[in-house]
Amino acid sequence: MRRFLANVLPPAGVVALALAAWEAVVRLRHIPEYLLPGPLRIAAALRDDWPLLYPSLLQTLAVTGEALLAAAVLGGGLAVLLIQAKWIERSLFPFAVILQVTPLVAIAPLLLIWVKDVRFALVLCAFLVAFFPVAANTTLGLQSADHHLLDLMRLYGASRWKVLRYIRLPSALPYFLGGLRISGGLALIGAVVAEFVAGTGGAASGLAYRILEAGYTLAIPRMFAALALLAGSGVLLYAVLSGVSYLALRRWHESAVRREGERRAE
Amino acid sequence: MLPAPGPEAVVRLRQVTKRFAGGIEALAGLDLIVGPGELLALLGPSGCGKSTALRLMAGLTAPTTGSVERRLPDLHAVGFVFQEPTLMPWATVERNVALPLKLLGVPRPEIRRRVGEQLERLGLDGFARAYPRQLSGGMRMRVSIARALAPRPRLLLLDEPFAALDEITRWRLNDELLDLWRSESLAIVFVTHSVYESAYLATRIAVLSARPGRIVGEIAVDAPVPRGPAYGEEYRGSEAYLRTCRAVSARLAEALGGRGGP
Secondary structure: OHHHHHHHHHHHHHHHHHHHHHHHHHHHOOOOOOOOOOHHHHHHHHHHOHHHHHHHHHHHHHHHHHHHHHHHHHHHHHHHHHOOOHHHHHHHHHHHHHHHHOOHHHHHHHHHHHOOOHHHHHHHHHHHHHHHHHHHHHHHHHHOOOHHHHHHHHHOOOOHHHHHHHHHHHHHHHHHHHHHHHHHHHHHHHHHHHHHHHHHOOOOOOHHHHHHHHHHOOOHHHHHHHHHHHHHHHHHHHHHHHHHHHHHHOOOOOOOOOOOOOOOOO | OOOOOOOOOOEEEEEEEEEOOOOOEEEEEEEEEEOOOOEEEEEOOOOOOHHHHHHHHHOOOOOOEEEEEEOOOOHHHEEEEOOOOOOOOOOOHHHHHHHHHHHOOOOHHHHHHHHHHHHHHOOOOOOOOOOHHHOOHHHHHHHHHHHHHOOOOOEEEEEOOOOOOOHHHHHHHHHHHHHHHHHHOOEEEEEEOOHHHHHHHOOEEEEEOOOOEOEEEEEEOOOOOOOOOOOHHHHHOOHHHHHHHHHHHHHHHHHOOOOOOO
16 A cells, blocks of 8 residues: 555655646636647646547557557568568568658558558558557567577477467567557547548547647637546556566566565666 | 497498588498397487487488488387477476377377386476476476387487586486386487596497497496496495596597697
């Protein structure tokens, strides 16, 4: 309990202080709400517009979740494929890099034209930005397996599949989870960017569309409320993925193990 | 030189050279025979190709020229212990020890039985469910040895296994190794750069020259064969032990080109 308070109180205090300062500035300087609404006004908008915002939030989260799942499965799968042979890695990895460095905003309109189903196009856009960290990290992890353990596998005549199952996959797990944490945020950003593009094209969709719409109608507090929901989703997503990582690694990996009698510098 | 072991040799290296990509020549004309039940120490300066010789015996690498003959029944027959314990950090002690048995397709109840047996023998019972990071360096090395012994090998190869351990742990593990060797009647090849360790453990010591390595001398150790825990201190103080140490040091000095002993 005590540790919990020590962990939670300081960040919560800082957030509360920042919000109070924001509210104070808005009130004292009489900033009109169409320029910058205060946190209380935003909270009120969140409450009043909840019936409008909630379905949008669910949609954005669903697109993000599906994209992240696809990134985990296909990114991990690609990594396993890449390490099978040097020539496979050399021939396929450049494509992954090209996909990664091409700005999503530039290709999203094309994807939305090519793919009829808007919802699928959104997932595809979010997937494109989310899959690279998983693929690159997992590839590194699979290649970082202890060479002596690999020798041992050879000594006992282990098949490629057994080497993968017993040594390479567990070695890659921390890397994979690290990649997934980065991908979580990227998937959310990818979903929002795609929704923006789709929204400008007239297709109603998740929270980004609400932001656009609120901008057009000068419902600025609602716009901020949607933004707050997005930021909250991002934080929550990161926390969930960190939790998963901790649970999976706590027994053995240095990143999750807390030594006895040690207080980490936090 | 000792009379060469007969045709029942477990491993025989004939005129083996090993050159790595990049042109480094690790071994040049190495001749070595390991007889059944022998405890052979390979001793030499750092980087002389001792580990390469061991990897050749294990079949983990192929010679550039020359031949490596292994007269071993099957894959079960070789155990390898690396300088580092080389355990799977994500697996418990029992699962680490079970790994080779699983790979070799040993049935599950048999795996459980043999793992239990090895853990008990190496004083690891009670640690079956522990993870490697929870163990000391010496305990980890015990797990590594238990893993190598689980498939009941006829040849056990150890690559400077105790080099990273403190002296007390090292001596204790030396004695345990001698115990295992006596009770298992297996051949052991042991790479070390410690004259004292080789003289304490081995029945025969092969001294390698600086790189590219070849055998520059073989010393038979004429010491009482039960040298386990009960005899250790007595043996370490004996004239025979000191004589062996002196002989080995002299050979090693020659191997280093007269630039002094160890």
